[in-house]
Amino acid sequence: MNIDECESSPCQNDGTCLDKMNAYQCLCHKGVEGAMCEINRNECLSSPCKNNATCIDGYDHFSCVCLPGWEGELCDVNIDECFSHPCQNDATCVDGIDSHRCVCQPGVSGINCQQD
Structure with a gap:
């Protein structure tokens, strides 16, 4: 039986x-x-998160907590700090990681080239 x-x-x-x-x-x-x-099963064992992001294991999934300056499911997309056009007076914006730099025209100064 x-x-x-x-x-x-x-x-x-x-x-x-x-x-x-x-x-x-x-x-x-x-x-x-x-x-x-x-x-x-720990989906974080394969280190799927990029750019020193923190991986949080869940039930049949994981999520990444990105450091400042990064976004995307795997924290593999650099946030474009120049997207909001922070530079003034026809300055050139250079994107960095969690930062930007403005290259000012001659005679202009300031972090965002805001001073004539």
Whole structure:
């Protein structure tokens, strides 16, 4: 007589239990592993976040917390600090990481070339 080992719901994290002869097998969802689907797979182990961002592991996903100056799902997109046109008086804006630099026209000064 075969006892249904799945009756006690041994599989965790919504794993599917397959009853076998005097045994059971758990089929785990993506993101978990282990005989009873009890281990959360750490998606941060592969270091997916770029530019020294912090990786936060979740259930079947991860998220990146970007340092200033970076954005994007993997923190791999440099924020263009020149996008808002901070430089004045026909100065040239040079984008940096979390910064910008204005190259002023002759006779103009100031961090944003705002002084004649």
